[in-house]
Amino acid sequence: MDLRALSEFGLISRVRDKVKCRSGGVIAGIGDDCAVLVKSNETLELFTADLLIEDVHFRRHWSDPFRLGKKALSINLSDIAAMGGRANFYLVLLACPSSTPVGFVDEFYAGMEAVAAAHGLSLVGGDTSAANCLMIGVAVLGEVNREEIVYRSGAKPGDKIYATGTLGDAAAGLKVLEKAMAGATFPVSFAQIERKVREEFPPAALALVEKQLSPVPRVEEGRKLAEARIVSAMIDLSDGLLADLGHLCQESKVGACVSLEKVPFSKELQALGPDFVRPEEALAGGEDYELLFTVPPGQEEKLFTLGLRNFFHRIGEITAEVGQVRLLDAQGKEVSLPSSGYDHFAGEKV
Ligand code: ADP
Ligand code: MG
Secondary structure, X not given: OOHHHXXXXXXXXXXXXXXXXXXXXXXXXXXEOOEEEEOOOOEEEEEEEEEEEEOOOEOHHHOOHHHHHHHHHHHHHHHHHOOOOEEEEEEEEEEEOOOOOHHHHHHHHHHHHHHHHHHOOEEEEEEEEEOOOOEEEEEEEEEEEOOOOOOHHHOOOOOEEEEEOOOOHHHHHHHHHHHHOOOOOXXXXXXXXXXXXXXXXXXXXXXXXXXXXXXXXXXXXXHHHHHHOOOXXXXXXXXXXXXXXXXXHHHHOOEEEEEHHHOOOOHHHHHOOOOOOOHXXXXXXXXXXXXXXXXXXXXXXXXXXXXXXXXXEEEEEEEOOOOOEEEEOOOOOEOOOOOOOXXXXXXXXX
């Protein structure tokens, strides 16, 4: 059997079943957005890592290095946010072709450092290698108060499902970039990307491109939700709403029902017309890096007292149908989906 047949998540389950925990202090290993380790009586350590690989996660001919650096760190902060934590340290693993301009790498680090400065993190090491393509790995160490941590596994039937921000923007931004930057050559600046996008798309498309190239991790929102202790489960949206809701349901041993008409789509996405990215496609497309969370009935009013800067919407409800994620249209009829998210071994991403 090869990895295509096993699937990305089949592989992760296989690893999870085989490994043994050899050290004390592991509260949660494989299965959530971060590993959770004992730090002190009051605090837990959060440990997470993410990869960005050329021609899997990004194309170099539409990657502005500053934004690529921002994204590489932000997607890790998004996993810390999903557990209600804050980040402290990061490591960078960088592999590049030797023809890569030094200025590209400088800008890439400047992007990471801009995000690190905004969130109070320090770069403390990493590793470097030559390679045939750009490969970026970032690992982040963070922390969370023991009483505030939120896992993927706490959702119960009847809990309401909420998402921050709007969904599908990053998937739409990717489509815009692929079209607008088809003939571009590496390296590019954001000014070139901006000019090419403006030539072919309405001005609203730039906001979608920005969301694809430079997602904003919802760390402040994650912290406020965790501090309020009203959230039963949380995950960040990296693989697409339906896939990530599936992961949350799997860990919580529940099911979910989502109303398509309640899912928030941005005015920028809608400005590109109903067929540019269809709603079902937007929900299968990943990389929005919004937070998906569940709130028990009776706790919902408290959400509105938190002063969350980023708005949020109720999009569905947790059910007792274990492992079943259903999407309903405005008439309550089930919408069938071609695929519910991205599997790294099933095909190419970009
Ligand atoms: P996320 O989308 O939140 O980054 P992933 O879907 O990448 O999470 O991973 C799901 C879980 O599997 C996480 O707990 C992660 O640490 C773990 N994981 C992913 N890949 C591997 C691997 N190759 N070996 C061990 N654990 C892994
Ligand atoms: Mg995650």
